[in-house]
Amino acid sequence: MSDQTVRAPQTVARTPRARSADEQAYLEVSDLHVHFPTQDGVVKAVQGLSYSLPLGRTLAIVGESGSGKSVSSMAVMGLHDRKSTKITGSIKVGGKEIVGMSERAMMSFRGADAAMIFQDPQSSLHPYFTIGDQIMESYRSHNRTSKKAAKERAIEMLDRVGIPNPKRRVDQYPHEFSGGMRQRAMIAMALVNDPKLLIADEPTTALDVTVQAQILDLIADLQRDFGSAVVFITHDLGVVAEIADDILVMYAGNAVEHGPVDKILGSPLHPYTWGLLESIPAVSGTPGPLHPIPGSPPSLLAMPSGCSFNPRCEFRERVKDDLCRTLRPDLIARTADTGRASRCHLHDPDRVFEAEVLPRLP
Amino acid sequence: MTDATAAKSGVRKVEGAPLLELDDVKMHFRIKGDGILALGNKWVQAVDGVSLTLQPGETLGLVGESGCGKSTTARLITRLLEPTGGQIRFQGVDIAHMNERQLRPYRREIQLIFQDPYSSLNPRHTVGTIVGTALRTHDMVPKSGELKRVQELLEMVGLNPEHYNRYPHEFSGGQRQRIGIARALAARPKVIVADEPVSALDVSIQAQVMNLLENLRKELGIAFVFIAHDLGVVRHFCDRVAVMYLGRVVEEGPRDELYEKPNHPYTQALLSAVPDIGVVRGVPPKNRIRLVGDVPSPVDPPSGCRFRTRCWKAEEICATQDPALLEHTEKLHTACHFAAPPTESIVAETV
Numbered sequence: 001m002s003d004q005t006v007r008a009p010q011t012v013a014r015t016p017r018a019r020s021a022d023e024q025a026y027l028e029v030s031d032l033h034v035h036f037p038t039q040d041g042v043v044k045a046v047q048g049l050s051y052s053l054p055l056g057r058t059l060a061i062v063g064e065s066g067s068g069k070s071v072s073s074m075a076v077m078g079l080h081d082r083k084s085t086k087i088t089g090s091i092k093v094g095g096k097e098i099v100g101m102s103e104r105a106m107m108s109f110r111g112a113d114a115a116m117i118f119q120d121p122q123s124s125l126h127p128y129f130t131i132g133d134q135i136m137e138s139y140r141s142h143n144r145t146s147k148k149a150a151k152e153r154a155i156e157m158l159d160r161v162g163i164p165n166p167k168r169r170v171d172q173y174p175h176e177f178s179g180g181m182r183q184r185a186m187i188a189m190a191l192v193n194d195p196k197l198l199i200a201d202e203p204t205t206a207l208d209v210t211v212q213a214q215i216l217d218l219i220a221d222l223q224r225d226f227g228s229a230v231v232f233i234t235h236d237l238g239v240v241a242e243i244a245d246d247i248l249v250m251y252a253g254n255a256v257e258h259g260p261v262d263k264i265l266g267s268p269l270h271p272y273t274w275g276l277l278e279s280i281p282a283v284s285g286t287p288g289p290l291h292p293i294p295g296s297p298p299s300l301l302a303m304p305s306g307c308s309f310n311p312r313c314e315f316r317e318r319v320k321d322d323l324c325r326t327l328r329p330d331l332i333a334r335t336a337d338t339g340r341a342s343r344c345h346l347h348d349p350d351r352v353f354e355a356e357v358l359p360r361l362p
Numbered sequence: 363m364t365d366a367t368a369a370k371s372g373v374r375k376v377e378g379a380p381l382l383e384l385d386d387v388k389m390h391f392r393i394k395g396d397g398i399l400a401l402g403n404k405w406v407q408a409v410d411g412v413s414l415t416l417q418p419g420e421t422l423g424l425v426g427e428s429g430c431g432k433s434t435t436a437r438l439i440t441r442l443l444e445p446t447g448g449q450i451r452f453q454g455v456d457i458a459h460m461n462e463r464q465l466r467p468y469r470r471e472i473q474l475i476f477q478d479p480y481s482s483l484n485p486r487h488t489v490g491t492i493v494g495t496a497l498r499t500h501d502m503v504p505k506s507g508e509l510k511r512v513q514e515l516l517e518m519v520g521l522n523p524e525h526y527n528r529y530p531h532e533f534s535g536g537q538r539q540r541i542g543i544a545r546a547l548a549a550r551p552k553v554i555v556a557d558e559p560v561s562a563l564d565v566s567i568q569a570q571v572m573n574l575l576e577n578l579r580k581e582l583g584i585a586f587v588f589i590a591h592d593l594g595v596v597r598h599f600c601d602r603v604a605v606m607y608l609g610r611v612v613e614e615g616p617r618d619e620l621y622e623k624p625n626h627p628y629t630q631a632l633l634s635a636v637p638d639i640g641v642v643r644g645v646p647p648k649n650r651i652r653l654v655g656d657v658p659s660p661v662d663p664p665s666g667c668r669f670r671t672r673c674w675k676a677e678e679i680c681a682t683q684d685p686a687l688l689e690h691t692e693k694l695h696t697a698c699h700f701a702a703p704p705t706e707s708i709v710a711e712t713v
Contacts, residue, residue, distance in 0.1 A: 064564035064566065064567075065564055178656040179428075179656075180656055208427035208428055208591065208657075209427065209593070209632060209635045209636055210427065210632060210635045210652075211427075211656065212635070213635040213637075213650070213652060213653075214652060214654075216637070217652065235564065236637065237565075237639050238594075238636065238637030238638055238639050239637045240637075240639075241638065241639040242637045265639050275566055276565055277639070278569070279565050279568065279569035280565060280569075280594065280639070281569075281572070281594040281595055281597060281598035282594055282597075282638070282639070283593050283621065283633065283636045287597060287598050289573075290569040290572055290573055290598070292567070292569030292570040292572075292573060293566040293569075294570075296534050296536060296566075296567060297564075362598070
């Protein structure tokens with residue numbers, strides 16, 4: 001047994017970095033709307049989303065299916081069909097405006113400035129081409145180099161993402177790779193042009209937990225080296241706690257809460273975030289009962305008036321004048337915390353959380 | 363069960379036997395090789411010598427990574443597959459090689475809940491038909507009482523009983539999973555095998571279904587074999603947990619012992635790999651064990667202990683001798699030559 005295959009257990013601990021005030025945003029999304037007109041009406045998948053992300057930071061976007069987390073990120077990459085999608089608002093990546101960019105400009109933007117990793121590495125790799133061919137194609141479409149140089153680059157990238165024996169692996173086909181290895185190859189392909197923005201859409205959801213841990217380590221490690229901005233889309237709050245600096249919680253096409261990871265998971269201010277935390281059975285501590293959010297998310301064709309979460313919110317009655325049902329709350333900064341905002345009418349959410357929600361967390 | 367009802371239902375019983383018992387169960391699938399006359403044939407050892415017991419009303423969790431054989435085990439218990447070796451005893455009677463006709467009464471006693479609420483319901487049948495078919499197949503109620511019983515079952519799983527004439531597409535994912543649960547309950551089973559029943563659902567819906575299953579278990583006293591890859595979900599639901607790796611059970615025991623002081627290196631690695639939100643709530647970060655590489659192929663598993671290729675404790679003996687599943691500490695059965703509790707905290711301490 002060689003030393004390469006088995007390593008002694010190692011302790012990995014990380015602390016989220018604090019946001020400094022002078023960091024310039026690399027990705028800036030403001031008032032983004034993504035609508036899909038259909039026969040049944042307009043599906044309002046994203047409605048007025050705004051956030052910004054500087055280089056070197058990881059933003060986790062969390063939310064359930066249909067919350068708009070993937071749709072908004074695909075808009076950043078310009079991946080929506082222009083004919084069937086209506087996108088308004090602004091998305092700026094490194095100063096370039098993405099909304100309304102020509103397909104030609106988009107081609108040179110994608111891959112070079114921003115890259116994306118998808119959930120299912122099985123279906124995102126072409127089965128007919130070798131792993132090396134696919135990485136080389138990505139590299140050569142942005143750099144004028146010989147095939148030989150591109151192949152060397154591909155081998156270097158495979159080595160960088162921890163694929164053993166990259167010289168042999170580069171000529172293999174996707175089916176010869178395991179799930180975790182394929183995801184590593186995807187990451188190598190995404191990073192081959194050294195993009196400043198990496199969007200990872202549920203990159204570990206299809207993987208087993210021990211392999212997931214390897215991939216999370218790899219992404220965090222690469223980000224430290226390349227200093228890129230990372231948008232990490234996931235529904236797993238445990239993963240978020242491990243990898244993110246900031247969290248954006250989305251519900252029904254909009255951000256309901258945004259802020260540093262320790263604040264959002266430690267003392268969240270929005271009832272939806274409370275509901276999520278109360279729904280997750282923990283692997284440690286004393287097992288307690290779960291308190292799921294009643295009902296299910298609203299249809300994107302017929303949104304409730306007022307706050308989109310109000311039909312499922314148990315704190316709705318606390319707000320005077322039935323505001324929750326009539327007026328949509330704004331995403332406003334809360335307390336003195338830097339960069340922390342929530343979209344809720346409750347006037348004392350921190351007290352409600354301490355007194356009522358915290359004691360019953362599982 | 364009295365002798366009279368036993369005769370009527372056709373289910374035999376051996377006094378004093380556990381409700382369900384797997385004894386060295388093996389399931390080897392053949393894959394076609396290149397050679398002539400089956401010379402190149404290989405066998406996928408999906409399940410290779412699994413022994414488990416389940417007492418009435420108990421919940422047993424099966425955890426492990428993909429390819430470890432947990433779903434195959436579910437299909438063996440429900441006898442959707444016939445094992446290539448070993449015994450599956452229900453109340454002491456071996457059902458492993460029964461034919462379809464002999465099995466009929468046992469099918470009623472052991473029901474299955476599937477993972478995917480979309481593909482496990484016939485889109486052309488109404489909910490009433492789906493649940494009613496289960497009632498009719500097993501002669502649960504007279505024809506006249508069928509609708510009433512269907513409505514009772516729908517109500518029991520938290521659906522509107524008036525919706526019996528709707529089709530599956532009119533329900534959300536969580537509601538469909540409830541329909542699947544109602545169908546399983548229709549036969550009044552003693553055992554329900556739930557194969558990843560909540561993993562296709564969103565977090566908030568998942569918690570709703572978990573609470574439903576828990577209430578049903580308490581009210582009806584049904585024993586569960588609960589299969590999931592989510593260790594938090596299993597911990598929440600199960601009394602006992604068995605950890606599988608490459609077709610074998612590597613560790614088995616009461617939930618708290620297994621989660622707090624696991625003796626098997628794989629269980630330790632698995633538990634420590636789970637991302638825990640406790641970290642941001644001031645819980646001290648746990649000691650991470652990072653496994654290197656992937657699970658080996660079940661066609662050609664490693665000799666001796668199957669985990670040795672990824673294990674940091676592996677020595678000569680692991681390659682030559684297959685470790686037996688033995689009791690090491692406090693009812694915890696572990697298959698490892700170097701079984702020992704973790705040296706450092708791998709799971710965050712209780713807050």
